[in-house]
Amino acid sequence: MDASRVRNFCIIAHIDHGKSTLADRILEQTHAIASRNMKAQLLDSMDLERERGITIKAKAVRLNYHAKDGSDYVFNLIDTPGHVDFTYEVSKTLYAAEGALLVVDASQGVEAQTLANLHLALDANLSIIPVINKIDLPSAQPEKAQEQLVELGFLPEESILASAKEGIGIQEILEAVIKKVPPPKSDQAAPLRALVFDSVYDVYRGVIVFFRVKEGAIKKGDRILMMRTANEFEVLEVGVFTPEMQPADSLSAGEVGYLIANIKNVSEVKVGDTVTLATNPAAEPLPGYKEVKPMVFCGFYPVIPNEYGILKDALDRLKLNDAALLFEPESSSALGFGYRCGFLGLLHMEIIQERLEREYNIDMIATSPNVRFRVLNNAGEELEVDNPAKLPDPGSIQKILEPFIKAQIIMPPDFIGPIMELCQGKRGIYKNTQYVTANRVLISYELPLSEVVFDFYDRLKSLSKGYASFDYEYLDFRESDLVKMDILVAGEPVDALSFVVHKDKAYYKGRELVTKLREIIPRQMFEVAIQASIGSKIVARETIAPLRKNVIAKCYGGDITRKRKLLEKQKEGKKRMKKVGKIDLPQEAFLAILKITD
Amino acid sequence: MKAGLYLHIPFCAAKCAYCSFDSIPAEKNSPAIRGYFEALNREIELSPGGEAGSVYFGGGTPSFAGAELLCGTLEVLREKYALPQGIEITVEVNPGTAEKGFFGKMKAAGVNRISLGMQSGEDKVLKYLGRIHSNSETEKCFKEAREAGFANINLDLMYGIPGQSLEDIEREAAHILGLAPEHVSGYCLSIDEGTGFYKRLKQGEIDEVPDELASDMYYLLKDRFSSRYSHYELSNFAVPGKEAVHNQIYWNYNDYLGFGAGAASKSGPERFSNENDPFKYMELIKRNDSAILFKEKLTEETQIKETVFLGLRLLCGIDLAGWKTRFGKDFLFLFGKQVETLSELGLLELKDGYLRLTREGLFLSNEVFVEFV
Numbered sequence: 007m008d009a010s011r012v013r014n015f016c017i018i019a020h021i022d023h024g025k026s027t028l029a030d031r032i033l034e035q036t037h038a039i040a041s042r043n044m045k046a047q048l049l050d051s052m053d054l055e056r057e058r059g060i061t062i063k064a065k066a067v068r069l070n071y072h073a074k075d076g077s078d079y080v081f082n083l084i085d086t087p088g089h090v091d092f093t094y095e096v097s098k099t100l101y102a103a104e105g106a107l108l109v110v111d112a113s114q115g116v117e118a119q120t121l122a123n124l125h126l127a128l129d130a131n132l133s134i135i136p137v138i139n140k141i142d143l144p145s146a147q148p149e150k151a152q153e154q155l156v157e158l159g160f161l162p163e164e165s166i167l168a169s170a171k172e173g174i175g176i177q178e179i180l181e182a183v184i185k186k187v188p189p190p191k192s193d194q195a196a197p198l199r200a201l202v203f204d205s206v207y208d209v210y211r212g213v214i215v216f217f218r219v220k221e222g223a224i225k226k227g228d229r230i231l232m233m234r235t236a237n238e239f240e241v242l243e244v245g246v247f248t249p250e251m252q253p254a255d256s257l258s259a260g261e262v263g264y265l266i267a268n269i270k271n272v273s274e275v276k277v278g279d280t281v282t283l284a285t286n287p288a289a290e291p292l293p294g295y296k297e298v299k300p301m302v303f304c305g306f307y308p309v310i311p312n313e314y315g316i317l318k319d320a321l322d323r324l325k326l327n328d329a330a331l332l333f334e335p336e337s338s339s340a341l342g343f344g345y346r347c348g349f350l351g352l353l354h355m356e357i358i359q360e361r362l363e364r365e366y367n368i369d370m371i372a373t374s375p376n377v378r379f380r381v382l383n384n385a386g387e388e389l390e391v392d393n394p395a396k397l398p399d400p401g402s403i404q405k406i407l408e409p410f411i412k413a414q415i416i417m418p419p420d421f422i423g424p425i426m427e428l429c430q431g432k433r434g435i436y437k438n439t440q441y442v443t444a445n446r447v448l449i450s451y452e453l454p455l456s457e458v459v460f461d462f463y464d465r466l467k468s469l470s471k472g473y474a475s476f477d478y479e480y481l482d483f484r485e486s487d488l489v490k491m492d493i494l495v496a497g498e499p500v501d502a503l504s505f506v507v508h509k510d511k512a513y514y515k516g517r518e519l520v521t522k523l524r525e526i527i528p529r530q531m532f533e534v535a536i537q538a539s540i541g542s543k544i545v546a547r548e549t550i551a552p553l554r555k556n557v558i559a560k561c562y563g564g565d566i567t568r569k570r571k572l573l574e575k576q577k578e579g580k581k582r583m584k585k586v587g588k589i590d591l592p593q594e595a596f597l598a599i600l601k602i603t604d
Numbered sequence: 605m606k607a608g609l610y611l612h613i614p615f616c617a618a619k620c621a622y623c624s625f626d627s628i629p630a631e632k633n634s635p636a637i638r639g640y641f642e643a644l645n646r647e648i649e650l651s652p653g654g655e656a657g658s659v660y661f662g663g664g665t666p667s668f669a670g671a672e673l674l675c676g677t678l679e680v681l682r683e684k685y686a687l688p689q690g691i692e693i694t695v696e697v698n699p700g701t702a703e704k705g706f707f708g709k710m711k712a713a714g715v716n717r718i719s720l721g722m723q724s725g726e727d728k729v730l731k732y733l734g735r736i737h738s739n740s741e742t743e744k745c746f747k748e749a750r751e752a753g754f755a756n757i758n759l760d761l762m763y764g765i766p767g768q769s770l771e772d773i774e775r776e777a778a779h780i781l782g783l784a785p786e787h788v789s790g791y792c793l794s795i796d797e798g799t800g801f802y803k804r805l806k807q808g809e810i811d812e813v814p815d816e817l818a819s820d821m822y823y824l825l826k827d828r829f830s831s832r833y834s835h836y837e838l839s840n841f842a843v844p845g846k847e848a849v850h851n852q853i854y855w856n857y858n859d860y861l862g863f864g865a866g867a868a869s870k871s872g873p874e875r876f877s878n879e880n881d882p883f884k885y886m887e888l889i890k891r892n893d894s895a896i897l898f899k900e901k902l903t904e905e906t907q908i909k910e911t912v913f914l915g916l917r918l919l920c921g922i923d924l925a926g927w928k929t930r931f932g933k934d935f936l937f938l939f940g941k942q943v944e945t946l947s948e949l950g951l952l953e954l955k956d957g958y959l960r961l962t963r964e965g966l967f968l969s970n971e972v973f974v975e976f977v
Contacts, residue, residue: 529815531949531971555815556970557792557838564610564860564868566910567875567900570977573913577974 009192009260011077013183014218016084016099018127019109020117020475024139028109028170028179029085033249035176036069036081065204066102066216066262068246073184081183082246082262084203086123091351093479094298096123098203098278100130101294102218102262105187107179108136112146112167116154116442117475118416124158135182136160142169154443190260197288198222200281202232205272207326213269217281218262220292225256229284230267233291237274238284239267272329300332300348301409301480302355302459303392305373305502306362307344309584313368314343320366321345324358331358336393340500340586341371346393348378352459371584373502374599375459380407380483395501397490400541406506407483409455412437415466417474419447424469431604432457433486433508452481456506461600491516491545493523494537498587505599515602517546522598529553530589606657607871608853609685611644611677612864614664614882617701621734622762624796626866626880627664640865640882641673643889645680647863650893653684657858658850659693665721667697671709678713692717692756692849699745700737707752717848718749719758719789725779726772729765734800746783756846758787763825764818765793766801766810773821777828784832786846790825790839792818819967826966838917838966855918857911865895873902904931908938913973921960935959942975 019025069081086099100106106127110120127134138151152165166182168175204216224230228241243266245253257263269275277298280291308317321333332348349355355375362368378392382404391397397406413434415425419441426436429451437450453462458478466474489512493503503523507515516538523536531553538546558569583590615630615637616623630636659681666674674695681687694717695710707718722742724730730738737745749757759780763773780788795801795812804810813821826835833841837855840848853860861869865885868877878895879885888895902910908931915922924935936943943959946952951965951972965972 531951531968551816553815553968553971554819555792556968557966558970564854564862564870565866565877566854566868566870566914567877567898569913570906570910573970573973573977576970577977580974 010189012080012082012189012260013105013187014082014084014103014190014260014262015105015107015132015183015187016086016103017107017109018086018096018100018120018123019139020111020114020119020123023109023111023114023117023120024170025109026085028107028137028139028168028176029083031170031173031176032081032083032180033067033069035173035180036071065206066247066264067249068252068262069248071180071184074181075184079184081180084262091349091354093122093126094296095204095277097126097130097294098201100127100132101292102201102203103130103132104190105133105135105183107183108134109139110136110151110155112138112141112148112151113143115147115151116158116416116446118414118448118477119475121158121416121442121448122414122477122479133186133188134160135179135186136165137175137179138165138167139170141167141174142172150443154446157443192259193221194223194259196221196259197286198224198228198230198281198283199288199292200224201292202275202277202279202281204277205269205275205329207272211266213266213272213275215265215267215269215275215281216262217265219257219259221259221288222283223256223258224265224281224283226253230265230281231284231287232275233280233282233288234295235274235276235279239269242266242268271325272327273325276329298330298350300330300350301377301455302349302351302375303346303378304349304355304375305336305338305341305344305346305371305393306333306359307338307341307371307373307502307584309369309371309582311342313370316366317345317362317368317370320362320368321347323366324361328358330354338395338502340498340502341373341584344371348392349375352463369582371502371593371596373596374505376506377409377454377456377459379488379506381405382407394490394504394506397504397506400489405485406488408486408488410452410481410484411455411458411478412481413451413453413458413476413478414448415451415474415476416442416446416448417470418445421470421474422447422449425449425466425474428462428465428469428604429453432462453478454484454486454508455480457604461603465603489540491519492539493519494535494539495523495527495589495591496534496587497537499539500586500591502596503599511604512540513545515599516540518602519599520546520548522601523595524548524550526594526598527589527591528583534589606655608658608660608850608858608860609656609681610850610860610862610864610867611648611659611661611666611681612663612862612867613640613644613661613666613669613674614865615640615668616663616665617668617698617736618734619800621732621800622793622795624799625664626882628882630668632668633670636883637669637673639886641669641677643886643895644864645677646889646893647895648677648680648684651684651861651863655686655688656681656691657853658691659687660850661695663696665698665701666695667706668701670703671706671713675709675713678715687714690716694719694758694848694850696721697745697749698735698737699742702745702748707749707754711752711754716754717756717758718754719760719787720746720749720785722746722759722780723762724765725776729768729772732765732767733762743783746785756787757785758789758848759783759785761788761790761825762793763790763821764813766813768813768821770817770820770824773824774828777825781828781832786843787848788829788833788841790822790829790841792822792839822967823963836919838919838969852918855914857907857914870902873907875900875902907931908933909977912939912976916959916961916969916972919960919966921958924954924957924959939976946972946975 017025066084071079086096136155138148141148155165166175166178199221200217200219202217206214231238243253244257246263278295282288308314325331330350333345336346337343359372381389383402434451434453440448442448487509488506489509492499520536520538533552534550536548537544583592614627616627618629693715695715696719698721725739727738795805829841834844835841836847865882866880876896876899879897885895927935953962
């Protein structure tokens with residue numbers, strides 16, 4: 007294929023700024039699909055993704071475009087994941103392209119992820135085409151968005167005004183792609199080097215690997231080597247999505263496509279890895295590969311113990327399509343057998359939890375999320391602990407380190423006060439303030455991740471009335487003065503309720519949590535004490551009075567079906583609770599810690 | 605099998621603040637009420653007929669419809685069903701709704717039991733509940749019924765009303781013992797969605813009575829009434845021999861036929877119930893000769909569940925030998941584990957072949973029932 011007629015580009019945006027709708031419109035305009043066959047947001051294949059309005063897995067589509075200059079071009083449109091948890095995946099996707107459409111909502115303007123994504127795109131040396139979307143909305147202020155883009159270094163005339171929903175500006179965008187996005191460099195003689203930027207699992211075909219050929223060429227029958235993992239496979243098929251799967255004879259430098267090679271599990275294919283030929287390998291893999299490590303952890307336990315096997319099968323199946331999901335069996339004295347799972351971030355965790363409950367219909371208890379701590383013990387050994395219950399005895403700990411992140415928050419200046427207060431309260435270290443425009447301020451903080459997993463997003467949203475946006479990246483592990491707080495219910499420690507907290511906040515959090523638990527845990531047949539302790543020292547106590555009333559006093563008439571249904575409903579409620587010792591604990595009890603404000 | 609016959613009269617003079625039933629305020633002697641009775645009578649005429657074990661006019665407020673309509677329906681009933689001499693025929697009456705001569709006419713028509721919606725002996729509580737009557741009207745009504753020759757009268761008492769104290773309940777108990785009815789039903793107020801109280805609760809204007817206090821009230825009534833009555837069902841007290849025949853049909857899981865809006869029936873392994881809305885009910889009877897909207901085939905499993913939570917409402921409990929005869933299964937074989945756990949918790953007891961709630965289990969009965977559904 008003539009590389010000068012190829013354009014590889016992706017779309018980057020803050021969440022909900024209309025990335026997927028724009029992708030749909032481009033597909034429609036290039037006749038990849040007839041508009042009557044369009045299902046809104048076609049690239050998001052899962053219902054759940056469509057509902058949440060976000061895209062989890064990037065996919066690439068090849069489009070044919072007949073340009074105004076009379077020539078035919080081949081476009082490879084690469085859709086990127088749209089959330090902070092997937093920064094690494096986004097960055098790899100960007101390396102597969104030469105250009106990016108930077109979509110900005112005309113009424114929201116530049117947000118934290120707009121900036122974060124823009125910086126990633128600039129790092130990847132992409133040509134950027136700014137697009138101001140949703141100009142059809144009554145609240146649209148395209149001039150303001152344009153001003154902000156100018157301050158980011160774009161020329162005023164560069165921004166394209168568009169409404170993906172109404173189909174406005176699409177033609178202009180496609181023409182701009184031809185003019186502004188350079189064609190890929192095409193070194194076909196060099197040994198094969200192709201960048202893996204995504205993979206999906208298909209029940210019938212196995213793993214489908216998405217890649218960008220940087221140098222050389224790849225064809226069916228090639229024996230390939232994944233340079234980072236050293237796995238070898240035989241290529242059964244290469245091709246492109248149009249958006250239907252279309253096998254090709256070969257794909258060469260500059261092209262984007264997929265390969266199938268009898269790969270059983272997405273974990274065998276790492277995003278960022280380099281594909282080369284086993285028979286004629288490249289000297290060096292492509293730069294920038296990183297092992298993705300989970301940052302947030304929680305325990306999943308089936309409510310009904312014998313659903314443990316079902317939970318395992320479900321996790322195995324999710325894992326087929328999600329290399330970032332980690333899990334290993336663990337047992338809790340309170341909750342029995344379950345899994346400790348690791349996620350890229352909070353959103354990733356929520357998605358997995360929801361899919362387990364919705365798609366696999368598993369009633370489960372999720373424990374509150376926590377980060378991975380590094381513990382240096384007196385023997386001088388370094389341990390990694392991803393479950394607060396497993397933190398060693400305080401006497402044996404020399405120091406504890408916890409992960410820190412660099413947080414960037416963009417908001418109107420009115421909210422600086424409360425947001426800074428929030429960050430200080432979360433043990434944040436202030437770095438700087440920067441005016442993006444006269445009414446958009448960017449503040450940077452270094453924050454312990456453990457504080458962000460506890461109620462940070464929600465507070466940020468409510469304090470800023472939804473106007474603040476947030477992005478973060480990982481920094482390093484730092485020493486902190488942390489203690490483990492245990493919770494005892496009816497005198498018995500419930501390991502799944504243990505949490506790690508900074509010493510200065512320990513008493514307050516302990517007290518608040520037992521108060522919350524007193525409200526959440528239903529009355530039992532006997533009095534129940536709830537205590538918080540650090541080591542053997544009790545720091546807070548509440549008592550749940552015994553149950554005194556549970557009766558349908560009036561039993562008029564013969565409508566017994568209704569009474570039975572009422573009782574059946576009560577029973578369902580009971581079944582959803584986890585019996586810990588003799589106490590029924592509802593799911594909310596395990597997440598109560600998240601509801602405590604600083 | 606003799607069925608209990610239930611006739612539902614959904615009209616009331618006014619809606620009470622706690623009421624979540626499909627009762628509707630109406631004008632006395634209005635065409636709506638007459639139309640409703642026409643439909644009700646038609647439904648009875650179209651029913652299979654047979655022998656009745658009891659008759660019960662409930663509501664709403666049956667007395668609000670007046671003696672003439674009630675007697676008329678009783679006539680229709682007699683044409684279709686054999687009402688053996690002496691079977692219990694109850695009419696619910698709300699004080700302040702019975703016209704002059706009402707009780708005499710009822711008595712003459714064969715009614716032998718009156719259930720009086722007293723609710724409270726205190727005027728301020730009656731007003732708070734949104735009742736249309738005062739205590740003196742209740743007492744007058746009670747006296748009229750007695751004078752008309754009714755020797756079987758029930759009084760409904762409500763407790764657990766916001767603001768009520770234990771002393772208030774003590775007075776209510778003494779008041780009832782002074783009136784000396786044959787039967788008392790004591791109901792704890794529950795604030796249900798869609799009621800006036802519910803709205804006020806949500807707006808923070810009123811607070812529910814704490815569970816501890818409600819429980820203390822319940823057991824206080826139980827103890828006070830024990831001087832004269834036998835506590836034979838969770839919420840019911842009777843002079844021995846005057847236990848409500850009709851209500852026992854429900855608890856003993858026998859058959860009953862319900863007529864009127866929202867009325868439910870059980871016939872062998874089938875249960876069915878009518879449209880709730882009185883006007884839609886009339887329309888359906890007129891159009892289809894039937895207003896049945898819901899039908900349920902009671903599987904053996906369902907029947908087993910229901911006999912447990914209904915049977916345990918009776919203080920004598922479930923006769924396990926009788927239960928075995930009914931289902932051909934051994935109760936303890938099926939539910940041994942539940943019985944053991946609940947006995948350990950002190951909620952259930954097994955004695956002389958009967959399984960029953962303990963004293964402590966009465967006000968926590970749902971804790972027991974849910975283990976069997």
